[in-house]
Amino acid sequence: MLSWMLDIVLSSIPAWAWLAGAVGALAIYLLSGILSHFPAVGIYAKFIKPVSGLITLVCVFMYGGSGVQAMWEAKVAAAQEKVAEAEAESAEANKKLDAERRKKQQVITQYIDRVKEQIVVQREVIDAKCEVGPESIKILNDAARGAKQ
Numbered sequence: 001m002l003s004w005m006l007d008i009v010l011s012s013i014p015a016w017a018w019l020a021g022a023v024g025a026l027a028i029y030l031l032s033g034i035l036s037h038f039p040a041v042g043i044y045a046k047f048i049k050p051v052s053g054l055i056t057l058v059c060v061f062m063y064g065g066s067g068v069q070a071m072w073e074a075k076v077a078a079a080q081e082k083v084a085e086a087e088a089e090s091a092e093a094n095k096k097l098d099a100e101r102r103k104k105q106q107v108i109t110q111y112i113d114r115v116k117e118q119i120v121v122q123r124e125v126i127d128a129k130c131e132v133g134p135e136s137i138k139i140l141n142d143a144a145r146g147a148k149q
Contacts, residue, residue, distance in 0.1 A: 014066075022056050032048040035048075036049070
């Protein structure tokens with residue numbers, strides 16, 4: 001939970017703020033070097049100098065991190081655009097594929113219905129004469145092969 005909150009807070013700080021903080025801390029570091037020569041504020045300068053140096057290093061580190069973060073966000077945005085394009089193309093291809101599948105299913109269904117009708121007609125002929133004609137064998141072979149697509 002703490003890392004999530006830190007991430008929100010640190011990512012809300014703009015990159016220029018880190019750069020300004022580094023420049024400001026560096027200026028304070030240099031100023032404390034000058035102020036250490038004055039006895040009245042020299043004691044404070046000895047404390048301010050390492051703190052401002054540390055702040056400078058942290059701000060430079062965070063500025064670099066925000067630059068890397070910005071580069072990754074740009075790459076993620078470009079990848080999301082490609083994904084959106086691919087999804088649109090996929091949806092179009094799926095529509096075409098579904099239409100083609102329905103067309104083939106309709107052809108198969110029509111073929112099956114036609115063969116069933118022919119079987120009914122031939123069954124009546126076979127029942128009437130008690131012999132299997134060549135048309136019946138052809139219908140059986142056609143039914144076994146399936147619809148030609």
